[in-house]
Amino acid sequence: MPEQKTRKAAAKAKREGKSANTQAGEYVKEEIEHVREGRHGAKNTQQAIAIGLSKARRDGVKAKPSKTASKATKKQAAQDEKAAETKQEPSAKRSAAAKKALRTASRKTTAKKVAGKKALSTQARKAASKRSAADRSAAAKKAAETKGATGRKAAAEKAARTR
Numbered sequence: 291m292p293e294q295k296t297r298k299a300a301a302k303a304k305r306e307g308k309s310a311n312t313q314a315g316e317y318v319k320e321e322i323e324h325v326r327e328g329r330h331g332a333k334n335t336q337q338a339i340a341i342g343l344s345k346a347r348r349d350g351v352k353a354k355p356s357k358t359a360s361k362a363t364k365k366q367a368a369q370d371e372k373a374a375e376t377k378q379e380p381s382a383k384r385s386a387a388a389k390k391a392l393r394t395a396s397r398k399t400t401a402k403k404v405a406g407k408k409a410l411s412t413q414a415r416k417a418a419s420k421r422s423a424a425d426r427s428a429a430a431k432k433a434a435e436t437k438g439a440t441g442r443k444a445a446a447e448k449a450a451r452t453r
Contacts, residue, residue: 292317292320292345292346296316296317296320297349299316300314300316304429305316306436307436308436309432310352310353311353312370314343314351316346317343317345318339318342318343318346319342320345321339321342321345322338322342322405324336325405326400326405327401328401330389330392330393331393331394331401331404332404333395333421334375334403334406335404335405335412335413338404339413340363342362343367344370347367347370347374348373348374349374350374351446353367354367356410379446398424
């Protein structure tokens with residue numbers, strides 16, 4: 291179950307006109323925190339991201355799977371979206387089993403390997419390399435647009451400081 295602060299942050303992003311992926315990013319961030327805290331483990335960074343995206347979709351965020359996603363991923367995304375519409379109470383046995391599986395995974399892997407800065411930056415670079423330059427450029431332009439004047443000014447000042 292997503293935390294209240296995560297839901298509020300996602301709702302704020304939606305109000306600001308940000309993309310569904312940005313809204314879902316709040317849920318992914320929460321999941322990464324959970325792995326770091328040792329609440330549960332994940333086999334790898336992709337699994338932690340997938341759990342976050344699934345939570346987001348089940349909470350009503352319209353995050354579509356990528357064009358290159360597998361059939362299984364697309365099927366799971368469709369199931370998550372359907373679950374958001376029906377708002378059915380999850381099975382207690384299934385939830386307990388899933389939590390148990392994730393807890394045992396935490397013994398096998400370290401948080402640093404999955405949710406460390408290096409692991410996350412590697413994942414981000416790998417994901418970005420799969421996108422075209424035009425795709426990345428369009429995303430950057432949209433991000434600058436939705437940032438607003440104040441946000442752009444703050445970003446420019448930060449860039450000047452870190453040069």
